[in-house]
Amino acid sequence: MEFKRVTEILDKAAKDVPEKIGFVDQFGQMTYQEMRDASIKVARAILKAFNEDPANLQDKEPLPAATLIEAGNDIAAVMHGILYAGDYYSVIDETMPNERIEKIFDNLKPRLVIANKKTEEKARSLNFDGKILVYEDIIAEDKDDMEIPKIVCAEVSTKLASITFTSGSTGNPKGVMTGHNGIIYPSIANRDDVEIIFTDHVGNQSPMYYVMGVLNLFFSIAAEATCYFMPKWLFSQPAELVKYMVENQISIIDWVASAVTVISRFSAWEGYEEELNKYLRTVTFAGDVASTKLINKMKKVIPDPKYRQGYGATEFYYTFLYHMT
Secondary structure: OOOOOOHHHHHHHHHHOOOOEEEEEOOEEEEHHHHHHHHHHHHHHHHHHOOOOHHHHHHOOOOEEEEEOOOOHHHHHHHHHHHHOOOEEEEOOOOOOHHHHHHHHHHHOOOEEEEOOOOHHHHHOOOOOOEEEEHHHHHHOOOOOOOOOOOOOHHHHHOEEEEEEEOOOOOOOEEEEEEHHHHHHHHHHHHHHHOOOOOOEEEEOOOOOOHHHHHHHHHHHHOOOEEEEOOHHHHHOHHHHHHHHHHOOOOEEEEEHHHHHHHHHOOOOOOOHHHHHHHOOEEEEEOOOOOHHHHHHHHHHOOOOEEEEEEOOOOOOOOEEEEOO
């Protein structure tokens, strides 16, 4: 199937496996149908906030929407909802100082910000005159039976889907624009290259303002697998991290090498070698280079997974890969 919009990846999964658990975070889990329903609610809330008619989405030019929500089920629904509304999203690190976020907003000029209860106070403390929506309030609304019409015009695949901000060489925020195809193609390519399948559990380590996190999310959906948004605190507690991986049968990881090094340095896999070899199928190092020492140490203890080294710029969705096994 050829996708023209990022949201069509979720559409297909919700149609194929509506009751399958597709998303898990530290607060709960969602089926593919539940994720699509939540995303449509977000889209309708956006359209309602601006008195926009869903019937006119076909001719709509995408407009910027920012979100201040950490990685998890909420942000996945918000990202999809913004896209279903015909707009493009920019995920902002909610831990940044207000001054930094306001610089980004000066560049992005978002028409609204979507926060959740945890980040609402932060959003309202910003020098921002646009609309602020709160995810929990949106979800609490009764389900609206009216569907969001599909935007099927051929040129939509080249329209903006997201803007990712990096510091840039000057230290000022630099927004890198990505169209729908710029997310779809690498997501499908990674799914096929890693050979992710329906039964896989993808351990997502990265936030959604970093392209690794976005790719992990979308290649998981494209495979109709299950995406686990792993809590940040785990990566400072190696033993708990390995325990989480085993208990949740994590089979695919695509992490920065430093995150894997934490496990190696403390030999946190001791006692779990059999389970890790049973469940873990593919280990991809990305963002930085994995040392030969790290790879050899891991392969000695956990020889069964395929090991890969990936590299790509922070804001670039395509990754150069080297297969080590």
